[in-house]
Structures are given as C-alpha cells and as structure tokens.
Amino acid sequence: MSSFLLGAMFVAGMLVIGPVCAATSPDEMLPDPALEARARALGKELRCLVCQNQSIDDSDAPLAKDLRRIVRERLVAGDSDAAIKRHLVERYGDFVLLEPPFKPATWLLWLGPFLVLAAGSILVVAFLRRRPGAPAEPEELAPAERQQLDALLAADPRDRPA
Amino acid sequence: MKAQLERPATPGSNRRGWLYLLPVLLFAAVGVFLALGLGRDPQTLPSVLIDKPAPAFALPPLPGRDERGFSSADLGGRPMLVNIFASWCVPCRIEHPVLDQLAREGVTIHAINYKDAPEDALAFLRALGDPFDRIGADRQGRAAIDWGVYGVPETFVVDRGGRIRYRHVGPLQPRDLERTIRPLLAELAR
Numbered sequence: 001m002s003s004f005l006l007g008a009m010f011v012a013g014m015l016v017i018g019p020v021c022a023a024t025s026p027d028e029m030l031p032d033p034a035l036e037a038r039a040r041a042l043g044k045e046l047r048c049l050v051c052q053n054q055s056i057d058d059s060d061a062p063l064a065k066d067l068r069r070i071v072r073e074r075l076v077a078g079d080s081d082a083a084i085k086r087h088l089v090e091r092y093g094d095f096v097l098l099e100p101p102f103k104p105a106t107w108l109l110w111l112g113p114f115l116v117l118a119a120g121s122i123l124v125v126a127f128l129r130r131r132p133g134a135p136a137e138p139e140e141l142a143p144a145e146r147q148q149l150d151a152l153l154a155a156d157p158r159d160r161p162a
Numbered sequence: 163m164k165a166q167l168e169r170p171a172t173p174g175s176n177r178r179g180w181l182y183l184l185p186v187l188l189f190a191a192v193g194v195f196l197a198l199g200l201g202r203d204p205q206t207l208p209s210v211l212i213d214k215p216a217p218a219f220a221l222p223p224l225p226g227r228d229e230r231g232f233s234s235a236d237l238g239g240r241p242m243l244v245n246i247f248a249s250w251c252v253p254c255r256i257e258h259p260v261l262d263q264l265a266r267e268g269v270t271i272h273a274i275n276y277k278d279a280p281e282d283a284l285a286f287l288r289a290l291g292d293p294f295d296r297i298g299a300d301r302q303g304r305a306a307i308d309w310g311v312y313g314v315p316e317t318f319v320v321d322r323g324g325r326i327r328y329r330h331v332g333p334l335q336p337r338d339l340e341r342t343i344r345p346l347l348a349e350l351a352r
Contacts, residue, residue, distance in 0.1 A: 038306050040230070049207065049312035050312055050313060052204070062277070062303075063303075063312055063313075064309075066302075066303055066304075067308060070307065081286075089210070090210065091210070091211075091217075091307060091308060091309075091310040092207070092210065092312070093207065093208065093209070093210035093310075095207055
C-alpha cells in the first residue's frame with residue numbers, strides 16, 4: 001500500500017475521530033438538540049480556569065466539566081446566553097471569557113492596533129509629503145557657461161562625447 | 163545660474179532632533195511594561211469577589227466530625243480565614259502546618275472541604291491536625307465555584323462584615339503570613 005494512501009486514510013480517520021474526542025462527553029449532553037447546540041457554543045467561549053488556554057468545551061479538567069454542567073443546568077432553567085456568561089463572570093471575572101468584552105478598561109486592547117495603524121499612516125504621509133519631489137529638469141546653460149564647458153571639452157579630447 | 167548641489171538646511175531641523183529619541187523612549191516604555199508582565203504569575207488570577215460579600219452557601223458537616231456544617235451565616239463578626247482544602251491535594255498538606263500555626267494564634271479558620279470523601283478528609287485532619295472551626299463538605303464543588311475557586315488550596319480573608327478582602331491561591335507559606343495575612347488580619351481587627 002502506498003504511503004500516500006496510508007496518509008489519506010490517517011487523515012480521514014482523524015476527521016472522523018476528531019470531533020468525538022472533544023472533552024464534552026455524551027452523558028453530559030442535553031436531550032434537546034437546540035439547547036445542546038447553545039451549550040456547545042457557550043462552552044467554546046468560556047475559558048477553563050485550570051488550563052487557561054482551553055475552552056471548557058475542549059478541556060478535560062474536572063472544573064471544566066463542572067462549568068459545562070452549570071452552563072447546561074442554567075440553559076435548562078431558561079437563562080439567556082448573556083445571563084449565563086454573567087453568572088460565571090460574577091465568580092471568575094472577565095478572564096473566564098475567551099473573548100475580552102469591549103468596555104472602558106479594554107478600549108486600549110481593542111482599539112490599540114487601529115491607533116497604531118492610524119499613527120503609522122500619519123507618519124508615513126507626513127514623511128512622503130516632506131520628501132523633496134523628483135529633481136527638476138536641469139536649467140539651460142547660460143551662453144557663458146556653455147562657452148566655458150566647450151572650452152574644457154576641447155582642451156581634453158577624452159572628455160568629448162563619443 | 164548654477165544648479166545647487168547641496169540641499170538647503172530645513173529650518174527647525176535641530177528643534178526636531180528629539181523626535182529621533184521617540185522610538186527609543188517608546189521601546190523603553192514597552193520594555194518596562196513587558197518586564198512587569200513577566201514578573202506576574204499567570205496562574206494567579208485576581209478574584210472578582212474582593213470587597214464583595216461572600217457568596218451565599220450552606221454546606222453540610224463532615225460526618226463524624228461535628229454536626230454544625232458551614233454556611234454564609236457563619237461569616238463575619240470578626241476577621242477570619244476561609245480555607246478550601248481536600249485530602250487528595252498535595253499542596254494542602256504543605257500548607258497545613260501554617261494553618262495550624264494561625265489557629266494556635268487564635269485566628270478563626272473555617273474550611274470548605276472540596277470534592278472529598280468524608281472519611282479521607284477526617285483521616286487527613288487526624289494525621290495533620292485540625293485547625294478549623296467549621297467545616298462544610300462540598301462534595302460537588304458547587305460552593306467552591308461560587309467562591310470563584312479554580313484549584314485547591316485557596317484561602318480567603320473575610321472581614322467582620324462578611325466581605326471577602328483577600329484571596330490567596332495555592333499553599334499558604336510562612337512568608338505569606340508575615341507579608342499579607344497577619345498584617346491584613348490586624349488591620350481588619352482594628
């Protein structure tokens with residue numbers, strides 16, 4: 001069997017197995033598919049406080065499992081997504097949200113790149129405007145200057161244009 | 163007329179000389195900022211509960227220890243510590259002598275026993291000493307989540323009014339007593 005075929009089979013296998021490997025286990029899932037979809041979406045936006053760079057949907061940490069259960073309990077109780085996030089932010093702070101909220105304390109975070117881009121653009125424009133343009137066409141030589149040049153060229157034949 | 167070979171000196175070019183220092187200053191500012199960031203422990207998260215009333219909770223007692231349990235009604239009246247511990251948590255064993263020491267000094271320490279089998283918790287306390295006044299058994303870890311706990315051990319300082327004033331993540335060490343816990347308790351007792 002060619003190695004290409006083996007590789008293709010491996011990739012196909014991963015595509016099948018991958019989604020099943022997500023940390024949310026089948027026994028946690030809600031019977032209502034619409035609620036479960038919301039739970040999964042919320043889980044991807046919430047940080048696992050233990051592993052920190054994983055969402056609770058991805059993490060196998062016991063705390064992540066507890067938080068997933070809380071999310072689902074509150075969904076079943078009829079809470080909105082925003083209310084559930086607020087519930088967790090009240091306990092763990094904005095850090096529990098993988099995407100930081102837009103508020104005065106994070107304005108610099110969100111707008112900083114645009115500020116830097118704007119400042120850079122202003123600098124570039126200012127630089128380009130101050131730079132002297134292409135050199136102007138050389139002025140015609142005055143008759144006296146032309147005479148002087150001819151004399152110099154005549155003095156040394158090597159300087160004469162070919 | 164002769165073509166000028168030299169560019170005329172731009173007026174005020176000396177005045178703008180400091181502009182060349184600007185990138186250096188910016189770099190220094192960013193450098194200081196990043197250096198401060200390097201010194202922070204990313205595992206230690208600030209608690210959002212600081213200066214807020216402790217969450218409402220009511221936990222059953224550890225069977226075999228006493229019948230009192232631990233609830234939010236037990237907080238306040240005087241400054242106290244609330245320690246989150248588990249018998250399976252190795253750093254809790256490291257910090258335990260520090261809690262024993264504080265209890266001997268007369269500090270009230272309540273505890274939330276996190277996701278633990280009661281018999282294991284009792285064995286842990288028999289082996290290492292029991293510095294706690296009240297202990298609530300949090301088998302599901304729900305009360306701990308309300309406290310914003312994300313790992314054991316954690317220790318909270320609660321003031322007379324039942325407000326959380328400080329949160330320590332990880333094992334308390336003797337130097338933490340010197341630097342923060344004792345001064346804070348003394349301040350809150352005033």
